Amino acid sequence: MAMLTIKDLNVYYGVIQAIKGISFEVNEGEVIALIGANGAGKTTILHTITGLITPKAGSIDFEGNDLVKIPAHKIVSLGMAHVPEGRRIFAELTVLENLKMGAYTRSDKKEMENTLEMIYKRFPRLKERKNQIAGTLSGGEQQMLAMGRALMSHPRIILMDEPSMGLSPLFVSEIFDIIREISESGTTVLLVEQNAKKALSIADRAYVLETGNIVLSGDAKELMNDDSVKKAYLGE
Amino acid sequence: MGSVLEQLINGLGTGSIYALIALGYTMVYGIAKMINFAHGDIIMVGAYVLYVTVTQFKLPVIAAVAITVTFCAVLGITIEKIAYKPLRKAPSLAVLITAIGMSFLLQSLALLIFNANPIAFKSIIDVQTVKLGNTTVSGVTLVTLIVTMICMITLSLFISKTKAGSAMRAVSEDKAAAQLMGINVNRTISMTFAIGSALAAVAGILFVCQYQSIKPTLGALPGIKAFVAAVLGGIGSVPGAMIGGVLLGVIESISKAYISSELTDAIVFGVLVLVLLVKPSGLLGKNRIEKV
Incomplete structure (x- = not known):
């Protein structure tokens, strides 16, 4: 059985239907990419999964829990972390305080220290700047902080929303390397990206979204060679 | 009329009471993005609870x-739950009007229970006046200074050093991101109202010990002054509220002694207008860019 199963999801903003009966699944260990243009509904799907938006209909099953019925603040302790679009770090808190907020629901102090060391190893820049106010970090560093903060909860699945947005090409490559590392260390990844080329290059499978519908899905490598995908999303 | 030092110390005394009240305004604003106009009336409720527990019981x-502090903390949580929480997604004007309505409700309830006649109340602070040269400081002022200092230091440590304090700061910055961290936003808002109201209760106790008279409208003037202090210091800023409160008290005391007691309030509000002209966000206010 899949780790995360989304079934017939319908989401409305007022009278406007943003998600039109979407179903998809994520298996343990996979990297799944949701790609599509601005406004296709990618971010809405992630927000609905982690409870920030309540869907009108449909179910979201995560390892036997129906997330639709669980309040947003109780989802992280089930093993699901969400790196939101625009990073949404706490700009007035220090880097270390941000990371500690990521582990808010954890009570295993000793293991938390280990996780922190692991994150410092993966993001040495965060260690250098741990006492700095997070709002003073560069965009790329803020993205690293947002990812580190999510990893502090020691999630089994991590949802990432546009991690490459607004970053220099150098940082974009670095961020995607890190996503690959996170996946290799055993964490399942659900990735939302406008940078379809990069996303497909690290994903196992992908779903292509258009105005609230899934129009294509399949193996990431195959999608990369699909003519319509090439034309619409890869600029070839 | 005593020395300048004496006026300064008296100003610090009143100012630190304003600061305690201003902290409630500023913390609630920081986290719920609303001005809780019923906050001043918590002072009055605190005064009556103290009166009942001391003189009746x-x-x-x-x-x-x-009991007074606990009662006010619970009252603060209750007010938020029944009056403000249902309006979380409502326009801010609706919340503002509700808060004003809540203020009237509390005053009317006090009027109903205790009627409009002021009740004389003997200070519970039994400390001798201290004399240093030609400067005399009353026991009440001395205790006020010590108690408010302890409250402010404890609060600052709580906000900056504890997990719950960090969570409070996280919620005031970004509620959705805070929820993704597993922070219960509703509980954090309740906690903020409880702390703010408990501080208002302490302020109420110190206030009646100073003025020794209780009436249903007792909270209105210190409430509005503390609100001014919070805006002066930069609403949303905790150190701003402390500085704003103390500054207001000192300006008030000095102008009462050396300029004119009739013009005191005009001077106080004049200072507010001046500060806001130069720095619209207040002394320590943040010019935060709104997120989209």
Whole structure:
């Protein structure tokens, strides 16, 4: 059985239907990419999964829990972390305080220290700047902080929303390397990206979204060679 | 009329009471993005609870103070739950009007229970006046300074050093991101109202010990002054509220002594207008860019 199963999801903003009966699944260990243009509904799907938006209909099953019925603040302790679009770090808190907020629901102090060391190893820049106010970090560093903060909860699945947005090409490559590392260390990844080329290059499978519908899905490598995908999303 | 030093110390005394009240305004604003106009009336409720526990139930001072602070904290949480929480997604004007309505409700309830006649109240603070040269400081002022200092230091440590304090700061910055961290936003808002109201209760106790008279509208003037202090310091900023409150008290005391007691309030509000002209976000206010 899949780790995360989304079934017939319908989401409305007022009278406007943003998600039109979407179903998809994520298996343990996979990297799944949701790609599509601005406004296709990618971010809405992630927000609905982690409870920030309540869907009108449909179910979201995560390892036997129906997330639709669980309040947003109780989802992280089930093993699901969400790196939101625009990073949404706490700009007035220090880097270390941000990371500690990521582990808010954890009570295993000793293991938390280990996780922190692991994150410092993966993001040495965060260690250098741990006492700095997070709002003073560069965009790329803020993205690293947002990812580190999510990893502090020691999630089994991590949802990432546009991690490459607004970053220099150098940082974009670095961020995607890190996503690959996170996946290799055993964490399942659900990735939302406008940078379809990069996303497909690290994903196992992908779903292509258009105005609230899934129009294509399949193996990431195959999608990369699909003519319509090439034309619409890869600029070839 | 005493020395300048004496006026300064008296100003610090009143100012630190304003600061305690201003902290409630500023913390609630920071987290719920609303001005809780019923906050001043918590002072009045605190004063009446103290009166009832001390003079009617004849409880020892410590117990009376503990009951007063607890009562106000619970009242603060209750007001938020029944009046403000249902309006979380409503326009801010609706919340503002509700808060004003809540203020009237509390005053009317006090009027109903205790009627409009002021009740004389003997200070529970039994400390001798201190004399240093030609400067005299009353026991009440001395205790006020010490108690408010302890409250402010404890609060600052709580906000900056504890997990719950960090969570409070996280919620005031970004509620959705805070929820993704597993922070219960509703509980954090309740906690903020509880702390703010408990501080208002302490302010109420110190206030009646100073003025020794209780009436249903007792909270209105210190409430509005503390609100001014919070805006002066930069609403949303905790150190701003402390500085704003103390500054207001000192300006008030100095202008009362050396300029004119009739013009005091005009001077106080004049200072506010001036500060806001130069720095619209207040002394320590943040010019935060709104997120989209």
